[in-house]
Amino acid sequence: xxxxxxxxxxxxxxxxxxxxxxxxxxxxxxxxxxxxxxxxxxxxxxxxxxxxxxxxxxxxxxxxxxxxxxxxxxxxxxxx
Amino acid sequence: xxxxxxxxxxxxxxxxxxxxxxxxxxxxxxxxxxxxxxxxxxxxxxxxxxxxxxxxxxxxxxxxxxxxxxxxxxxxxxxxxxxxxxxxxxxxxxxxxxxxxxxxxxxxxxxxxxxxxxxxxxxxxxxxxxxxxxxxxxxxxxxxxxxxxxxxxxxxxxxxxxxxxxxxxxxxxxxxxxxxxxxxxxxxxxxxxxxxxxxxxxxxxxxxxxxxxxxxxxxxxxxxxxxxxxxxxxxxxxxxxxxxxxxxxxxxxxxxxxxxxxxxxxxxxxxxxxxxxxxxxxxxxxxxxxxxxxxxxxxxxxxxxxxxxxxxxxxxxxxxxxxxxxxxxxxxxxxxxxxxxxxxxxxxxxxxxxxxxxxxxxxxxxxxxxxxxxxxxxxxxxxxxxxxxxxxxxxxxxxxxxxxxxxxxxxxxxxxxxxxxxxxxxxxxxxxxxxxxxxxxxxxxxxxxxxxxxxxxxxxxxxxxxxxxxxxxxxxxxxxxxxxxxxxxxxxxxxxxxxxxxxxxxxxxxxxxxxxxxxxxxxxxxxxxxxxxxxxxxxxxxxxxxxxxxxxxxxxxxxxxxxxxxxxxxxxxxxxxxxxxxxxxxxxxxxxxxxxxxxxxxxxxxxxxxxxxxxxxxxxxxxxxxxxxxxxxxxxxxxxxxxxxxxxxxxxxxxxxxxxxxxxxxxxxxxxxxxxxxxxxxxxxxxxxxxxxxxxxxxxxxxxxxxxxxxxxxxxxxxxx
Numbered sequence: 157x158x159x160x161x162x163x164x165x166x167x168x169x170x171x172x173x174x175x176x177x178x179x180x181x182x183x184x185x186x187x188x189x190x191x192x193x194x195x196x197x198x199x200x201x202x203x204x205x206x207x208x209x210x211x212x213x214x215x216x217x218x219x220x221x222x223x224x225x226x227x228x229x230x231x232x233x234x235x236x
Numbered sequence: 237x238x239x240x241x242x243x244x245x246x247x248x249x250x251x252x253x254x255x256x257x258x259x260x261x262x263x264x265x266x267x268x269x270x271x272x273x274x275x276x277x278x279x280x281x282x283x284x285x286x287x288x289x290x291x292x293x294x295x296x297x298x299x300x301x302x303x304x305x306x307x308x309x310x311x312x313x314x315x316x317x318x319x320x321x322x323x324x325x326x327x328x329x330x331x332x333x334x335x336x337x338x339x340x341x342x343x344x345x346x347x348x349x350x351x352x353x354x355x356x357x358x359x360x361x362x363x364x365x366x367x368x369x370x371x372x373x374x375x376x377x378x379x380x381x382x383x384x385x386x387x388x389x390x391x392x393x394x395x396x397x398x399x400x401x402x403x404x405x406x407x408x409x410x411x412x413x414x415x416x417x418x419x420x421x422x423x424x425x426x427x428x429x430x431x432x433x434x435x436x437x438x439x440x441x442x443x444x445x446x447x448x449x450x451x452x453x454x455x456x457x458x459x460x461x462x463x464x465x466x467x468x469x470x471x472x473x474x475x476x477x478x479x480x481x482x483x484x485x486x487x488x489x490x491x492x493x494x495x496x497x498x499x500x501x502x503x504x505x506x507x508x509x510x511x512x513x514x515x516x517x518x519x520x521x522x523x524x525x526x527x528x529x530x531x532x533x534x535x536x537x538x539x540x541x542x543x544x545x546x547x548x549x550x551x552x553x554x555x556x557x558x559x560x561x562x563x564x565x566x567x568x569x570x571x572x573x574x575x576x577x578x579x580x581x582x583x584x585x586x587x588x589x590x591x592x593x594x595x596x597x598x599x600x601x602x603x604x605x606x607x608x609x610x611x612x613x614x615x616x617x618x619x620x621x622x623x624x625x626x627x628x629x630x631x632x633x634x635x636x637x638x639x640x641x642x643x644x645x646x647x648x649x650x651x652x653x654x655x656x657x658x659x660x661x662x663x664x665x666x667x668x669x670x671x672x673x674x675x676x677x678x679x680x681x682x683x684x685x686x687x688x689x690x691x692x693x694x695x696x697x698x699x700x701x702x703x704x705x706x707x708x709x710x711x712x713x714x715x716x717x718x719x720x721x722x723x724x725x726x727x728x729x730x731x732x733x734x735x736x737x738x739x740x741x742x743x744x745x746x747x748x749x750x751x752x753x754x755x756x757x758x759x760x761x762x763x764x765x766x767x768x769x770x771x772x773x774x775x776x777x778x779x780x781x782x783x784x785x786x787x788x789x790x791x792x793x794x795x796x797x798x799x800x801x802x803x804x805x806x807x808x809x810x811x812x813x814x815x816x817x818x819x820x821x822x823x824x825x826x827x828x829x830x831x832x833x834x835x836x837x838x839x840x841x842x843x844x845x846x847x848x849x850x851x852x853x854x855x856x857x858x859x860x861x862x863x864x865x866x867x868x869x870x871x872x873x874x875x876x877x878x879x880x881x882x883x884x885x886x887x888x889x890x891x892x893x894x895x896x897x898x899x900x901x902x903x904x905x906x907x908x909x910x911x912x913x914x915x916x917x918x919x920x921x922x923x924x925x926x927x928x929x930x931x932x933x934x935x936x937x938x939x940x941x942x943x944x945x946x947x948x949x950x951x952x953x954x955x956x957x
């Protein structure tokens with residue numbers, strides 16, 4: 157899976173979970189500050205990423221991921 | 237951010253509209269934003285915004301909620317920088333990790349005030365503490381007045397503002413009492429409690445971590461707030477005690493004085509710590525707050541109940557002219573208990589004039605008690621109560637009245653309450669009530685509360701509240717702190733202190749410093765050897781005291797490095813020989829700087845006067861009697877340096893053992909004025925030299941008046957220069 161596909165799918169998940177418009181979601185966006193993620197939604201995002209990519213992420217490490225771009229990097233490492 | 241009094245009272249530039257006080261942007265914002273709002277009811281970010289809407293906020297309110305079109309049907313913005321209007325106040329509810337970004341945007345937009353509700357700062361550990369430092373730096377950079385972080389928020393009930401920037405459940409009723417709290421959780425309990433008692437507030441502030449605005453700034457602001465008559469304070473930590481005391485003195489005295497009632501929980505910032513001096517070991521205790529608050533005009537209370545009991549007595553009733561209390565009761569037992577409580581609290585029981593007694597005799601049955609406490613007896617109804625009340629209120633010897641009611645089967649509780657309310661409308665003297673009970677009395681109690689007549693379940697509480705109001709009255713009538721210095725030779729003391737290394741001053745030098753500051757120091761000299769000691773002793777006259785001076789010996793008696801009452805040269809030589817041999821054996825590494833010889837002081841009361849530099853309050857003075865009085869009974873008192881003579885006199889009076897100084901069982905009266913001067917002089921020394929960490933004059937021997945006082949021993953510890 158190449159990086160641009162990961163990025164595309166990450167954006168879709170983010171739009172779905174956070175209920176935001178796609179054009180707002182950029183790699184540098186902070187989930188809380190720029191996209192309004194509440195604490196329960198951060199947990200929902202992790203679960204949604206796991207479901208979308210068929211992976212299991214370390215929860216603590218995953219919750220430390222703060223931006224869209226770093227989520228893409230994190231998932232890219234997980235899928236190999 | 238503690239502002240100086242000068243900054244706070246800055247006049248506006250000529251020809252310009254008056255510049256708003258920095259805290260006006262917090263309490264009277266014309267427009268506000270909630271930064272980090274969300275759409276989930278039951279969360280802090282939602283509830284804060286919702287509360288502000290529900291409270292009827294009179295300004296313009298906008299949510300900053302990234303990803304949301306609106307919150308509660310109010311248009312939302314993604315960033316603070318998107319808000320088109322000028323904004324006075326930002327209430328930040330984002331998680332701590334992004335607060336700095338939000339605050340930076342607030343600064344860029346010229347927002348002058350922020351309330352950071354979010355936790356996760358200094359209280360959360362080192363990472364949070366660093367985060368808080370960055371927040372402080374951002375506020376300093378942009379001149380933002382900051383409340384919080386980690387707080388419940390701010391409420392202003394002024395009808396022109398109606399700001400509830402908090403996550404308290406409901407907006408309190410408007411009132412004349414301001415409440416400032418370091419604990420956010422306590423605030424919600426207090427609000428609920430106050431609602432039950434129909435107590436309203438002018439301002440309600442949870443100031444959290446005090447990263448910006450502190451209680452000191454708030455005191456000065458509320459001093460000039462025409463909606464506030466009394467200020468209540470809950471503190472856990474005093475970070476700048478000196479500034480707090482100075483602010484409290486400004487607020488509680490002089491122009492437009494307002495009382496401050498405070499609960500201070502926990503210990504002082506450093507706590508008790510091991511120290512070589514008595515002062516150091518005692519001055520770390522929470523007890524110094526009692527004395528220091530008293531000298532600052534702060535009425536310290538022990539509980540929330542007492543805080544409000546006293547606040548409503550002050551806020552809702554006129555100031556009494558004196559402490560004479562009249563009690564009207566329908567039950568003898570509670571009347572007597574109230575009398576006892578009043579006297580214990582420091583009130584006095586009014587003696588009625590003959591016309592009052594005559595009126596009571598005419599209006600009440602034969603079985604009634606017409607002396608104070610007036611017992612209208614158990615079957616009394618409203619008419620008897622009102623007759624008694626009218627009579628005692630009119631008596632010139634009565635300054636305040638307490639009405640006690642116990643619910644007998646015939647007691648018309650609501651009629652009596654109505655009657656009391658009617659009398660209260662025209663009363664010029666303070667009144668309080670105690671309708672004892674919890675169920676039947678409730679309708680009557682509610683009437684009293686609605687009429688702002690202080691009500692207490694127990695008469696004892698009423699008496700304590702009235703006594704606290706007396707303390708407030710007395711404080712205002714006492715002379716304010718003067719700053720006249722007693723003359724001292726500052727240069728001579730400075731010459732010694734500047735040259736001395738870190739640690740304890742050598743004894744002869746410490747005595748010389750005291751002598752420079754006008755202390756009664758007996759003749760003394762540091763002699764290089766026994767022969768010189770003998771020559772000097774002959775000069776000053778026997779008996780003498782001999783001490784070995786060594787930086788390694790702090791406790792002379794334990795080290796057998798002191799010999800008292802040496803009557804002649806032979807005794808002196810033998811004592812010196814023994815002393816030096818003992819020290820040589822017990823502390824072989826001790827460096828002997830010399831032998832200090834001084835004249836023996838005649839016996840008298842042994843006093844301790846000390847000073848310690850408290851990290852928060854600065855130099856704190858201690859006074860007490862020596863020996864078991866300080867070690868076992870801890871009968872000591874504290875005050876802030878520099879003292880003046882009235883403050884020193886108050887310190888003396890507070891120590892129970894000071895009654896001995898007045899002369900008991902045929903003993904002579906001591907030189908009290910001289911002792912007070914010594915206290916003032918030591919306080920001047922402590923205030924003048926910030927190298928001084930702690931000092932103990934122990935003992936100061938207090939001789940009879942005419943003989944005077946003398947310093948027997950002193951220790952002065954210096955920090956590095």
